[in-house]
Amino acid sequence: MDNVNIIFSIVNVKQLEVTKIVLPVGISFFTFQILSYIIDVYRNEVNVQKNIIKLALYIALFPQLIAGPIVRYIDIENMMSSRNIDIHSIRLGIERFIIGLGKKVILADTMGKMADNYFNNLDNISTPMAWLMGITYSLQIYYDFSAYSDMAIGLGKVFGFEFLENFNYPYISKNIKEFWRRWHISLSTWFRDYLYIPLGGNRKGALKTYRNLLIVFFVTGLWHGASWTFVFWGLYHGMFLLIEKKTKIDDFFENRRFIARIYTLVVVMIGWIFFRADTINKAFHIIINLFNFNFTNYRFVFSEAKFSNILFLLLAIFFLKPRYKSFINFINSIKSYNEKVFYRVLCVYDLLLILLFVVEICFVTSTDFNPFIYFRF
Numbered sequence: 001m002d003n004v005n006i007i008f009s010i011v012n013v014k015q016l017e018v019t020k021i022v023l024p025v026g027i028s029f030f031t032f033q034i035l036s037y038i039i040d041v042y043r044n045e046v047n048v049q050k051n052i053i054k055l056a057l058y059i060a061l062f063p064q065l066i067a068g069p070i071v072r073y074i075d076i077e078n079m080m081s082s083r084n085i086d087i088h089s090i091r092l093g094i095e096r097f098i099i100g101l102g103k104k105v106i107l108a109d110t111m112g113k114m115a116d117n118y119f120n121n122l123d124n125i126s127t128p129m130a131w132l133m134g135i136t137y138s139l140q141i142y143y144d145f146s147a148y149s150d151m152a153i154g155l156g157k158v159f160g161f162e163f164l165e166n167f168n169y170p171y172i173s174k175n176i177k178e179f180w181r182r183w184h185i186s187l188s189t190w191f192r193d194y195l196y197i198p199l200g201g202n203r204k205g206a207l208k209t210y211r212n213l214l215i216v217f218f219v220t221g222l223w224h225g226a227s228w229t230f231v232f233w234g235l236y237h238g239m240f241l242l243i244e245k246k247t248k249i250d251d252f253f254e255n256r257r258f259i260a261r262i263y264t265l266v267v268v269m270i271g272w273i274f275f276r277a278d279t280i281n282k283a284f285h286i287i288i289n290l291f292n293f294n295f296t297n298y299r300f301v302f303s304e305a306k307f308s309n310i311l312f313l314l315l316a317i318f319f320l321k322p323r324y325k326s327f328i329n330f331i332n333s334i335k336s337y338n339e340k341v342f343y344r345v346l347c348v349y350d351l352l353l354i355l356l357f358v359v360e361i362c363f364v365t366s367t368d369f370n371p372f373i374y375f376r377f
Helices: 002-010 027-042 052-059 087-119 127-158 176-182 185-196 206-224 228-246 249-253 257-276 280-290 298-303 307-318 323-337 339-366
Strands: none
Touching (some): 027 185, 087 127, 228 280
């Protein structure tokens, strides 16, 4: 409607009145869940669920209802009727929930405050500030969104549901193709199975493959919101996927993993600037300052450089690799050597988790309301 009114204003036609529409929280997530059920029934891939209570349970399953992961009916069809709930799965669920809450209130919210302060002061922009804007927002959106997924998966485990993983350390990717295999996995696979493959996938020649990719990423951008910044962000990623398909960039990066990861991080970070900025013009203004070696207003950059902020920034960067996963694997490996030692270590670890939860509650009660970024999608 806004775009139609722009055209009307050019040709001197009376503009249409745009009614404010209040949308339910998380509408794009549960809409996709319902669509997957309808399409799978149409394809005869799942049986029709004739029990209205079970169908309502699937549609309104609260742990991941408003911000993912997008759960497909085919993945939890059997769990609707029978699932195992035991103390071990409840413990794992609580552990996952606490880790997710920590990601949100300790890392994501701290990075978010830094990013907001920078994005709200574009008049003071400089090259160091532009890079910090990109880095802090990239960290915020990853920890914020993966935190919700962790908490949803954890709550699901408590009630006997096994939701699929939604993130797999995306910032260690070596190209954009790998990034989309690791980022928001439930959305990527949804578009692959219900849009990309039905369009023909990569089975009908190079040109149609490129067309299908661009359509998918145009819709991916539009899925996030009715704004040209989101559409541009989607097409931006689609173009880099086309470049990677068309060129031999993977061969070039084969023995240059460090350079490959830097390339991926820079491309993704610039994409997040489009995602975060209010307008495309503002996004380009920030991106230009990434590379124009403007070091004025450096004092404003350092005004955010408090010890706690720097500490959390370093922690956020440190945990981009699977450090926690390696730590858990190490604890589990102790069991095969000495079971008594394993249970002692596990008790200490559980006490540390309880302490972390207390710290998280302190963070929650001492800060303003900070909703999850993906609530609005």
